[in-house]
Amino acid sequence: xxxxxxxxxxxxxxxxxxxxxxxxxxxxxxxxxxxxxxxxxxxxxxxxxxxxxxxxxxxxxxxxxxxxxxxxxxxxxxxxxxxxxxxxxxxxxxxxxxxxxxxxxxxxxxxxxxxxxxxxxxxxxxxxxxxxxxxxxxxxxxxxxxxxxxxxxxxxxxxxxxxxxxxxxxxxxxxxxxxxxxxxxxxxxxxxxxxxxxxxxxxxxxxxxxxxxxxxxxxxxxxxxxxxxxxxxxxxxxxxxxxxxxxxxxxxxxxxxxxxxxxxxxxxxxxxxxxxxxxxxxxxxxxxxxxxxxxxxxxxxxxxxxxxxxxxxxxxxxxxxxxxxxxxxxxxxxxxxxxxxxxxxxxxxxxxxxxxxxxxxxxxxxxxxxxxxxxxxxx
Amino acid sequence: xxxxxxxxxxxxxxxxxxxxxxxxxxxxxxxxxxxxxxxxxxxxxxxxxxxxxxxxxxxxxxxxxxxxxxxxxxxxxxxx
Numbered sequence: 005x006x007x008x009x010x011x012x013x014x015x016x017x018x019x020x021x022x023x024x025x026x027x028x029x030x031x032x033x034x035x036x037x038x039x040x041x042x043x044x045x046x047x048x049x050x051x052x053x054x055x056x057x058x059x060x061x062x063x064x065x066x067x068x069x070x071x072x073x074x075x076x077x078x079x080x081x082x083x084x085x086x087x088x089x090x091x092x093x094x095x096x097x098x099x100x101x102x103x104x105x106x107x108x109x110x111x112x113x114x115x116x117x118x119x120x121x122x123x124x125x126x127x128x129x130x131x132x133x134x135x136x137x138x139x140x141x142x143x144x145x146x147x148x149x150x151x152x153x154x155x156x157x158x159x160x161x162x163x164x165x166x167x168x169x170x171x172x173x174x175x176x177x178x179x180x181x182x183x184x185x186x187x188x189x190x191x192x193x194x195x196x197x198x199x200x201x202x203x204x205x206x207x208x209x210x211x212x213x214x215x216x217x218x219x220x221x222x223x224x225x226x227x228x229x230x231x232x233x234x235x236x237x238x239x240x241x242x243x244x245x246x247x248x249x250x251x252x253x254x255x256x257x258x259x260x261x262x263x264x265x266x267x268x269x270x271x272x273x274x275x276x277x278x279x280x281x282x283x284x285x286x287x288x289x290x291x292x293x294x295x296x297x298x299x300x301x302x303x304x305x306x307x308x309x310x311x312x313x314x315x316x317x318x319x320x321x322x323x324x325x326x327x328x329x330x331x332x333x334x335x336x337x338x339x340x341x342x343x344x345x346x347x348x349x350x351x352x353x354x355x356x357x358x359x360x361x362x363x364x365x366x367x368x369x370x371x372x373x374x375x376x377x378x379x380x381x382x383x
Numbered sequence: 384x385x386x387x388x389x390x391x392x393x394x395x396x397x398x399x400x401x402x403x404x405x406x407x408x409x410x411x412x413x414x415x416x417x418x419x420x421x422x423x424x425x426x427x428x429x430x431x432x433x434x435x436x437x438x439x440x441x442x443x444x445x446x447x448x449x450x451x452x453x454x455x456x457x458x459x460x461x462x463x
Contacts, residue, residue, distance in 0.1 A: 048437075
């Protein structure tokens with residue numbers, strides 16, 4: 005029994021309740037605030053019950069996002085900010101059958117202008133006396149995009165997302181665990197944001213500005229833009245690949261070091277590299293985690309700082325002002341403290357995220373502060 | 384031209400994935416039960432807290448153009 009539990013822990017299922025404490029209640033609250041006037045408060049509650057001693061469990065999770073935004077890409081649309089509430093609930097169940105661990109899950113999320121149903125399943129299997137775990141997962145997300153203040157019956161668009169992930173976790177030695185994961189995401193449907201309208205410019209006007217040594221930016225663009233303001237338009241399908249490598253190694257008398265690297269590429273021409281390093285320092289019942297995450301992404305192929313109309317008056321077919329489709333470099337530094345007291349685990353996290361946009365008309369940089377706290381109660 | 388560029392990127396991506404898989408295979412060695420004490424320590428778990436990870440992936444998923452690879456995530460959101 006003890007050996008079995010040890011093996012389970014070694015394969016990364018530490019958060020799973022076991023037969024002595026089959027129930028786990030979790031409460032988390034995440035607060036995100038940035039210099040672009042976005043504030044998000046996300047309380048989350050989750051409950052789990054262990055169904056066996058080897059990773060099988062039934063779980064339910066609910067999270068609410070309270071979003072208040074007056075970001076530059078909202079305000080630049082000549083609208084004021086908005087406040088809205090998004091709700092999400094998940095149900096999941098898994099049960100160990102020999103070396104196999106099949107799982108099923110369902111998710112529903114709802115906000116005034118967006119609804120999403122998610123269905124998923126996964127299957128993992130242990131090999132080589134639990135030294136190796138291979139997992140395959142598939143998720144289908146059926147989304148309906150709406151317009152705030154308009155019923156879904158009057159205006160809505162569909163978006164279907166297929167996600168497949170293959171992961172391989174390997175014990176590489178008495179103090180080292182590695183993992184390799186590949187994700188494939190195929191999206192088909194309405195990928196625009198219905199509130200985004202793209203300012204257009206005359207190529208001659210931009211050339212004159214450049215000759216005068218002036219730069220088009222968020223403060224002066226409205227003085228030079230053309231009267232037309234077409235809606236954002238992006239392709240209706242997107243195929244996304246991500247490969248991630250993770251290594252965790254114990255350093256005696258110090259703690260554990262975790263390193264991650266992810267490479268991402270998609271059919272819209274975006275590439276991204278993400279490097280994440282975490283140091284976990286246990287001190288008795290207390291543990292401190294220090295994490296730094298660096299993310300760099302290139303813009304999509306059709307990204308332009310300023311879209312121009314050609315001599316024939318032709319508007320670019322694909323156009324966007326979504327900063328997540330542009331290029332940027334981002335660094336996130338986080339410190340997390342955790343205290344284990346009997347069956348309670350309490351943590352608090354604080355962090356800062358600095359983003360430098362490489363070619364975004366409305367914004368050059370953004371600083372975000374992140375705060376999070378939560379507890380786990382096992383009984 | 385754009386398609387060719389994307390295809391080349393995907394081929395490079397697949398090559399890198401195969402290389403990483405080969406590196407992982409080459410690192411494989413059987414670990415004896417008595418050698419697993421360190422592996423069982425909470426700080427050694429590749430996913431120490433799935434609930435917190437889900438919340439963080441949700442935060443990043445609505446703020447990055449590149450997604451996937453670390454599991455979890457999901458939930459359509461039109462958030463800015």
